[in-house]
Amino acid sequence: MTRRADIAEVARHARVSKSTVSRVINGGYASPEVRARVGKVIQKLGYTPWSTARNFSLGRAGCIGLVIEDTQGQWIAQILGGIEAELTSKHISLLVGSLVVREHYDATTVASWIRERRVDGLVFTRAGQHERRLVEAAKRGGLAVALIAPDEDFTGVHVLRGDNVGAGAAVGEHLAQLGHRRVAFVGGQARTGENAWRESVDSVDRLTGLSKALGAHGVKIPESNVSFLRYHVECGVEYAERWLKLPRNRAPTAVVLGNDAMAIGFMRTLQSHDVRIPKDVSVVGFDDIPSASMYFPGLTTVRQEMREIGEAACHFVLRSVEAKTMTGSTHLYPMTLVPRESSGRVAE
Numbered sequence: 001m002t003r004r005a006d007i008a009e010v011a012r013h014a015r016v017s018k019s020t021v022s023r024v025i026n027g028g029y030a031s032p033e034v035r036a037r038v039g040k041v042i043q044k045l046g047y048t049p050w051s052t053a054r055n056f057s058l059g060r061a062g063c064i065g066l067v068i069e070d071t072q073g074q075w076i077a078q079i080l081g082g083i084e085a086e087l088t089s090k091h092i093s094l095l096v097g098s099l100v101v102r103e104h105y106d107a108t109t110v111a112s113w114i115r116e117r118r119v120d121g122l123v124f125t126r127a128g129q130h131e132r133r134l135v136e137a138a139k140r141g142g143l144a145v146a147l148i149a150p151d152e153d154f155t156g157v158h159v160l161r162g163d164n165v166g167a168g169a170a171v172g173e174h175l176a177q178l179g180h181r182r183v184a185f186v187g188g189q190a191r192t193g194e195n196a197w198r199e200s201v202d203s204v205d206r207l208t209g210l211s212k213a214l215g216a217h218g219v220k221i222p223e224s225n226v227s228f229l230r231y232h233v234e235c236g237v238e239y240a241e242r243w244l245k246l247p248r249n250r251a252p253t254a255v256v257l258g259n260d261a262m263a264i265g266f267m268r269t270l271q272s273h274d275v276r277i278p279k280d281v282s283v284v285g286f287d288d289i290p291s292a293s294m295y296f297p298g299l300t301t302v303r304q305e306m307r308e309i310g311e312a313a314c315h316f317v318l319r320s321v322e323a324k325t326m327t328g329s330t331h332l333y334p335m336t337l338v339p340r341e342s343s344g345r346v347a348e
Contacts, residue, residue: 005045005046005047006047007021007022007047009045009047010038010041010042010045010047013041013044013045014034014037014038014040014041015037016034016037016038020034020038021038024038024039025042025091062091062092062093062120063092063093063094063095063118063119063120064083064087064092064093064094064095064119064120064121064122064123064314064317064318065094065095065096065097065110065113065118065119065121065122065123066079066080066083066094066095066096066097066122066123066125067097067099067110067122067123067124067125067127067131067134068096068097068098068099068125069098069099069100069125069126069191070098070099070100070101074260074261074287074289074290074291075259075287075289075304075306076125078289078306078307078310079125079148079306079307079309079310079313080096080310081307081310082306082307082308082309082310082311082312082313082314083123083310083311083313083314085307085311086310086311086314086315086318087314090318092318095113095118095119097109097110097113099130099131104194105130105191105194107131107134110122110134111134111137114134114137114138114141114143115137115141117141117143119143120143120144120317120321121143121144121145121146121317121318121320121321122138122143122144122145122146122317123145123146123147123148123310123313123314123317124145124146124147124148124150125148125149126148126149126150126151126190126200127147127150127151127152127154128150128151128152128190128191128192129151129152129190129191129192129193130191130192130193131152132152132154135147135154135157139156139157139326142326143326144158144316144317144318144320144321144326145157145158145317145326146158146159146160146313146314146316146317147159147160147313148160148161148309148310148313149161149162149201149202150201151190151200151201151202152201154328155328156326156327156328157326157328158313158316158317158320158328158329158330158331159328159329159330159331160309160312160313160316160331160333161202161309161331161332161333162202162304162305162309162332162333162334162335163332163333163334163335164201164202164203164205164206164209164335165205165206165208165209165212166209166334166335167206167209167286167302167335167337168205168206168207168208168209168210168211168212168213169209169210169212169213170209170213170302170335170337171206171209171210171213171256171284171302171337172209172210172211172212172213172214173213174284174300174337174339174343175214175254175256175282175284175343176213176214176216176217176219178254178282178343178344178345178346179345179346180219180253180254180282180346181219181253181346182225182250182251182252182253182254183210183214183219183221183225183252183253183254183255183256184221184225184226184227184243184252184254184255184256185206185207185210185221185225185226185227185255185256186227186228186229186235186236186239186255186256186257186258186262186266187199187200187203187204187206187207187226187227187228187229187258188200188202188203188228188229188230188231188258188259188262189203189228189229189230189231197230198228199228200228200231200258202258203228203258206256206258206286207221207226210256225252227239228258229258229262231258231259231261231262232261232262232265233261233262233264233265234265235262235265236257236261236262236263236264236265236266236267236269237265237266237268237269239255239257239262239266240265240266240267240268240269240270241269243255243266243270243281244269244270244273244275248280251281252281253281253282253346253347254281254282254283254284254343255281255282255283255284256284256285257283257284257285257286258285258286259285259286259287259289260285260286260287260288260289260291260292260299260301261285261289262285263283263284263285263292263299263301263342264285264291264292264295264299266283267283267295267297267299267342277297277342278297278341278342278343278344279344279347280347282300282342282343282344283299283300283342283343284299284300284301284302284342284343285299285300285301285302286301286302286304286335287301287302287303287304287306288301288302288303288304288338292338292340293340296341297340297341297342298340298341298342299340299342300337300338300339300340300341300342300343301338301340302335302336302337302338303335303336303337303338304333304335305333305334305335308333309333312331316329
């Protein structure tokens with residue numbers, strides 16, 4: 001049986017210390033020359049780190065958990081890509097747990113991760129009131145926790161979200177410059193119970209920024225033009241059906257929707273009824289998912305750097321795991337307006 005090379009042998013052949021080899025393996029600092037030399041030796045010797053044994057000796061699971069409502073949606077795919085980029089170089093595994101299975105809320109899988117210490121830390125997306133008990137259980141268990149765009153206030157954890165007030169203001173300024181005075185906002189909702197929902201924090205902040213920017217131009221969004229539906233494409237369809245029932249001289253000339261999926265559902269439905277976009281109505285979404293630029297007309301939207309946020313959330317969790325301490329922090333990320341063909345000047 002061929003003997004398995006160990007880290008000491010790699011260090012000896014590369015003429016560096018074992019700690020330097022460890023840094024190279026785990027993505028720490030090393031000069032390009034040292035990193036290349038160690039890499040060649042690792043490849044030559046066929047060395048693979050015993051990460052399981054190392055984690056066991058440190059009392060770790062060697063795994064991070066990502067908690068999401070469901071696996072559908074390009075927004076989640078971008079977050080996942082960022083997390084995987086952060087984990088790959090560190091030889092740490094990722095578990096993904098959905099809280100909604102076959103349309104029923106079920107947190108038992110994630111609860112078992114926490115109870116059985118199957119993960120060293122957790123990243124939650126859009127955690128709300130319903131997830132509070134999971135977050136608190138993780139904190140009590142000493143797990144590192146990061147929350148991406150939470151819909152509740154949490155303490156003692158890392159919180160990462162986009163600057164939604166600023167994003168809403170950018171959209172408002174864009175529409176005001178195009179001459180729009182009848183504007184509607186269709187935000188998203190957050191789960192508060194098995195079948196209970198309320199306005200999401202992100203959507204409320206976006207409406208705040210939108211209203212403030214439009215107000216500076218003398219434009220007010222009436223309550224009748226504000227709705228909060230689910231962040232699903234079907235809800236964009238639902239609002240389109242409402243819009244179609246309005247007289248054209250009273251219908252909003254611009255509609256801002258809570259995410260790109262809703263916006264695309266809205267546009268598709270209107271186009272099937274021969275409504276012209278943006279001549280008859282301008283449409284704006286949020287997130288800048290890949291399909292936003294592929295749809296026709298291209299969707300005006302606000303880009304969230306979700307890959308960057310996912311990577312940062314994972315970084316904060318791993319840093320807390322290494323430090324063996326869990327402190328709270330809040331991080332706000334800029335969002336960028338991306339004008340495309342779905343928004344245009346009001347028809348004369």
